[in-house]
Amino acid sequence: MSSRPHNSNEVIALRILTWLFRKLVIMSSLGVIVWSILSVELTLKWNGIKGVDEINSAGQIIPFIIGVFGLCRTAHLIYFSHVSKVSLSFESQCLS
Numbered sequence: 001m002s003s004r005p006h007n008s009n010e011v012i013a014l015r016i017l018t019w020l021f022r023k024l025v026i027m028s029s030l031g032v033i034v035w036s037i038l039s040v041e042l043t044l045k046w047n048g049i050k051g052v053d054e055i056n057s058a059g060q061i062i063p064f065i066i067g068v069f070g071l072c073r074t075a076h077l078i079y080f081s082h083v084s085k086v087s088l089s090f091e092s093q094c095l096s
Contacts, residue, residue, distance in 0.1 A: 044052055055061050 052060070055064055
């Protein structure tokens, strides 16, 4: 027995559910990131830790550099993923 959708309404419903699931994953991921940043920053503030807001030591510069490279890599992957989708759709339009 196949679990594939059989009519256009099922296909549309499946696409909508997939879209909603992707948005939910993105929003929950952003929520986790915000929660992590807030928990670290508030812990530093509440405990009165000083001297952590400057990038002048290895403990601050190394995570900063790793974060910058991670951001660049993510932007690169997103950009080229989008470019490949656009070029594939353009090629399919040209061939039809």
